[in-house]
Amino acid sequence: MGERPVPARVRPSWDDYFITIAWVVSSRSSCSRRAVGALIVTDKRIVSTGYNGTPFGVANCDEGGCPRCASDEPAQAGYDWCLCVHAEQNAIALAARQGTATQGATIYVTLRPCFGCLKEAIQAGIREIVFDQPFDYLPSLEEAYQTLVRQSGITLRQHNYSAAHPVPPLAAPAVHQTGPEMPDVTE
Numbered sequence: 001m002g003e004r005p006v007p008a009r010v011r012p013s014w015d016d017y018f019i020t021i022a023w024v025v026s027s028r029s030s031c032s033r034r035a036v037g038a039l040i041v042t043d044k045r046i047v048s049t050g051y052n053g054t055p056f057g058v059a060n061c062d063e064g065g066c067p068r069c070a071s072d073e074p075a076q077a078g079y080d081w082c083l084c085v086h087a088e089q090n091a092i093a094l095a096a097r098q099g100t101a102t103q104g105a106t107i108y109v110t111l112r113p114c115f116g117c118l119k120e121a122i123q124a125g126i127r128e129i130v131f132d133q134p135f136d137y138l139p140s141l142e143e144a145y146q147t148l149v150r151q152s153g154i155t156l157r158q159h160n161y162s163a164a165h166p167v168p169p170l171a172a173p174a175v176h177q178t179g180p181e182m183p184d185v186t187e
């Protein structure tokens with residue numbers, strides 16, 4: 001008996017690996033609007049995960065738990081009365097619950113973080129945000145967003161899938177392909 005040939009294994013990059021897991025995390029979302037997943041990574045170890053949905057003890061969003069999400073309020077409107085906790089907020093809050101440090105971490109998220117989640121990530125000591133799908137803001141908010149990114153020094157970048165590890169099936173292809181690219185803010 002000779003040696004069994006070992007097939008070449010193409011391993012995903014860390015970024016492909018973590019962003020793909022973020023999509024799996026998003027599959028647990030209960031939000032009736034859009035499923036988002038996030039994970040917090042320190043030294044290449046996942047220390048927390050989060051997906052969007054109503055807080056613990058509150059009826060799930062897709063069961064009518066959030067009146068705003070169930071209304072015809074357009075995207076980006078009515079956030080002040082939305083009961084859903086964002087994926088990034090949940091990942092940060094669940095780390096806090098468990099006493100897990102987020103200082104110096106990277107957060108992987110399937111959608112570019114909103115203004116609120118960006119602020120919270122900065123305050124949690126997160127140094128880098130890697131997101132998949134873009135999200136457009138009105139110019140005034142975009143300007144404030146970019147100022148915050150620049151002055152805080154946080155790194156924000158959109159993930160590019162490698163040819164060997166294309167967009168995972170859970171990602172919404174239409175949104176992914178038609179969304180505008182983010183401006184390069186990381187220099």
Ligand SMILES: [Zn+2]
Binds near residue numbers: 030032053054066069
């Ligand atoms: Zn919702």
Ligand SMILES: [Zn+2]
Binds near residue numbers: 061067081082
């Ligand atoms: Zn909501």
Ligand SMILES: [Zn+2]
Binds near residue numbers: 086087114116117118
């Ligand atoms: Zn958010």
